[in-house]
Amino acid sequence: MSDLGGTLAHRLPVLSAAQARAPILPLSLRGVALQRGGQTILDNVDLTLGPQGCTVIMGPNGAGKSMLLKLLNGLIAPTSGRISWAGLSPAQAISRQSLVFQKPLLLRRSVVANLDFVLRSRGKDRSRRDALLDHVGLLHKSAQPARLLSGGEAQRLAMARALATDPEVLLLDEPTASLDPASVLAIEEIVRQARDCAIRVILVTHDVGQARRLADDVVFLHRGRVAEHGPSTDFFAGAGTGAAQAFLDGKVVV
Numbered sequence: 001m002s003d004l005g006g007t008l009a010h011r012l013p014v015l016s017a018a019q020a021r022a023p024i025l026p027l028s029l030r031g032v033a034l035q036r037g038g039q040t041i042l043d044n045v046d047l048t049l050g051p052q053g054c055t056v057i058m059g060p061n062g063a064g065k066s067m068l069l070k071l072l073n074g075l076i077a078p079t080s081g082r083i084s085w086a087g088l089s090p091a092q093a094i095s096r097q098s099l100v101f102q103k104p105l106l107l108r109r110s111v112v113a114n115l116d117f118v119l120r121s122r123g124k125d126r127s128r129r130d131a132l133l134d135h136v137g138l139l140h141k142s143a144q145p146a147r148l149l150s151g152g153e154a155q156r157l158a159m160a161r162a163l164a165t166d167p168e169v170l171l172l173d174e175p176t177a178s179l180d181p182a183s184v185l186a187i188e189e190i191v192r193q194a195r196d197c198a199i200r201v202i203l204v205t206h207d208v209g210q211a212r213r214l215a216d217d218v219v220f221l222h223r224g225r226v227a228e229h230g231p232s233t234d235f236f237a238g239a240g241t242g243a244a245q246a247f248l249d250g251k252v253v254v
């Protein structure tokens with residue numbers, strides 16, 4: 001990851017979230033519910049996320065974290081309730097956000113072709129592609145088939161692709177699960193720099209250490225409900241609910 005060692009000042013120009021458009025934050029969810037196959041997956045979710053920072057969503061398996069991200073991204077619609085990106089629906093806001101999954105879905109082409117595809121399909125200037133690859137430490141692998149990348153490299157390419165769209169919001173669904181510690185830190189640095197460039201980050205993770213390192217605020221989901229939401233300093237100083245504290249203590253929470 002030597003290429004990620006440059007100064008932030010050097011890297012800022014490749015990230016340009018701030019644009020002359022009406023903001024799409026704050027994000028507001030009111031009474032959002034999601035049902036599938038007779039099962040309630042999300043239940044009466046009320047949430048307001050402010051314009052800046054990194055929100056970390058945590059909670060046990062099956063709590064509804066991934067489904068919540070898909071709702072925010074407009075991939076699925078709530079059964080009831082309302083989601084508003086500063087007055088815009090998720091469908092209206094979709095082109096202004098990027099969603100990165102745990103397992104990157106890369107084209108069976110070269111590293112640079114993966115980036116070119118996104119830039120072209122979004123009508124973006126291709127002159128930034130090398131800077132983006134450099135930003136994630138993959139410039140030296142430009143010509144390599146993307147399928148030959150390691151897991152960590154593939155996820156860094158997925159991050160570059162996401163950033164290539166000039167998102168105002170990055171939705172990240174366990175982007176470092178199953179990566180080695182060095183790759184985790186590399187992705188975290190990319191996330192941190194994005195946040196520092198005013199890209200709003202909403203990150204799902206099971207990694208408590210990562211949440212401590214990155215979160216400005218924490219949402220704890222439990223059984224489809226928001227059990228807690230508050231500043232990360234408060235959350236980590238002592239979670240307010242037994243389920244969240246047990247989760248932080250590494251106990252099994254269902």
Ligand SMILES: Nc1ncnc2c1ncn2[C@@H]1O[C@H](COP(=O)(O)OP(=O)(O)OP(=O)(O)O)[C@@H](O)[C@H]1O
Nearest residue numbers: 036037039041059060061062063064065066067068
């Ligand atoms: N298409 C679907 N039909 C029915 N149930 C579904 C569907 N998709 C997801 N679910 C269920 O919704 C619940 C929440 O799923 P989700 O993937 O959001 O959980 P999660 O909190 O992200 O869990 P994990 O930490 O394991 O990834 C789970 O019980 C899951 O089985």
